[in-house]
Amino acid sequence: MGFSTDAIHAGQEPDLKTGAVITPIYQTSTYAQEELGKHKGYEYARTQNLTRESLEKNIAALEKGKYGIAFSSGLAATNALMSLVKSGDHIIISNNVYGGTYRLYELVMKDFGLDYSWVDTSNLKNIENAIKPNTKIVYVETPTNPMLTITDLKGVSEICKKNNFISIVDNTFMSPYFQNPLEMGCDIVLHSSTKYINGHSDVVSGIVVTKSDKIHDRLRYIQNAAGAIPGPFDCWLILRATKTLAVRMERHEKNANQLAEYFSKNDKAKKVYYPGLKLHPQHELAKKQMRGFGGMISVDFGDIETAKKVVNDVKIFTLAESLGGVESLVCHPASMTHASVPKADRDKMGLTESLVRFSVGIEDVEDLIEDIDNILG
Numbered sequence: 044m045g046f047s048t049d050a051i052h053a054g055q056e057p058d059l060k061t062g063a064v065i066t067p068i069y070q071t072s073t074y075a076q077e078e079l080g081k082h083k084g085y086e087y088a089r090t091q092n093l094t095r096e097s098l099e100k101n102i103a104a105l106e107k108g109k110y111g112i113a114f115s116s117g118l119a120a121t122n123a124l125m126s127l128v129k130s131g132d133h134i135i136i137s138n139n140v141y142g143g144t145y146r147l148y149e150l151v152m153k154d155f156g157l158d159y160s161w162v163d164t165s166n167l168k169n170i171e172n173a174i175k176p177n178t179k180i181v182y183v184e185t186p187t188n189p190m191l192t193i194t195d196l197k198g199v200s201e202i203c204k205k206n207n208f209i210s211i212v213d214n215t216f217m218s219p220y221f222q223n224p225l226e227m228g229c230d231i232v233l234h235s236s237t238k239y240i241n242g243h244s245d246v247v248s249g250i251v252v253t254k255s256d257k258i259h260d261r262l263r264y265i266q267n268a269a270g271a272i273p274g275p276f277d278c279w280l281i282l283r284a285t286k287t288l289a290v291r292m293e294r295h296e297k298n299a300n301q302l303a304e305y306f307s308k309n310d311k312a313k314k315v316y317y318p319g320l321k322l323h324p325q326h327e328l329a330k331k332q333m334r335g336f337g338g339m340i341s342v343d344f345g346d347i348e349t350a351k352k353v354v355n356d357v358k359i360f361t362l363a364e365s366l367g368g369v370e371s372l373v374c375h376p377a378s379m380t381h382a383s384v385p386k387a388d389r390d391k392m393g394l395t396e397s398l399v400r401f402s403v404g405i406e407d408v409e410d411l412i413e414d415i416d417n418i419l420g
């Protein structure tokens with residue numbers, strides 16, 4: 044099936060009892076059992092919920108996987124992934140990831156005996172050099188938040204297969220519409236479905252997709268055992284949103300391309316990070332492994348005053364955390380999304396105080412450009 048056909052239909056059979064075309068919101072915490080030991084496959088809603096199951100099947104189809112396991116936030120999913128390893132194990136991870144991922148792993152999970160090497164995974168040699176006898180996972184975000192650095196996913200999956208590691212890819216920035224890491228041999232895809240998948244800035248949620256029975260069994264067990272599940276109404280909202288994922292992503296990208304071109308011609312934008320620009324150092328790799336370049340742009344304005352002016356004076360863009368919604372947002376990563384990352388580490392990757400991140404929405408692009416141009420001139 045094509046992407047949009049799956050987006051609209053996968054996991055969504057008409058309701059057996061009424062024929063309702065849209066999957067109902069099963070807003071219940073428990074289910075009546077017919078007699079002791081006899082039930083309809085639904086016992087308790089932390090364990091089974093049909094609205095959630097529909098969502099999991101839907102996203103699994105879009106990511107070309109076999110199983111989806113939904114969580115109450117992207118970070119709840121990120122947390123659950125560490126149940127695949129044990130105290131004493133080692134994880135190689137991209138040095139640039141969402142700041143909350145860094146905070147969870149480096150400032151929380153490390154206390155439970157997990158060892159992390161934060162390396163620039165855009166150079167595969169750095170991954171190979173970081174391998175230790177106790178390495179179990181290679182975790183990459185590509186493109187990264189907010190530097191838009193790309194990691195070669197086929198390369199990562201080959202290293203992992205050779206060494207029997209689990210490869211995990213945070214695919215939040217691309218959405219399944221533009222990139223399918225499982226098709227490149229990776230083991231697990233992670234999404235903050237708060238972002239493009241839901242796309243309307245009204246739900247916080249996360250999802251993990253895999254083809255592996257073994258990985259699925261463990262994560263399904265943890266979903267129930269730890270209980271960080273999304274509510275049925277949130278699942279229903281996301282199911283509604285994925286129906287338009289393809290058209291939204293097309294428009295996000297079209298707008299972002301034009302805005303990135305605008306920035307690249309404006310002297311006040313000292314450095315423009317967007318994989319769709321030919322000047323992006325990994326533009327060719329991006330073209331190879333992605334079907335589009337997405338809706339995220341970061342710009343270094345060279346001085347904090349200009350950066351501040353941009354985030355404070357925009358009228359259509361809104362200064363806010365998060366990304367991937369239909370409305371355009373602007374954010375200052377150094378003080379907002381990546382404040383947990385030590386300044387020295389931020390500086391090393393170019394995440395400066397003068398960097399501004401743009402989540403380009405699906406408004407009329409002329410209005411978005413004018414909004415910025417009124418400030419930069």
Ligand code: P1T
Pocket residue numbers: 116117118119141143144184188213215216234235236237247248249364365366374380
């Ligand atoms: O916010 P939550 O749904 O828990 O997802 C965490 C997360 C995971 N991965 C990536 C790539 C992310 O960007 C995020 C969340 N990011 C933001 C809130 C942000 O503004 O960047």
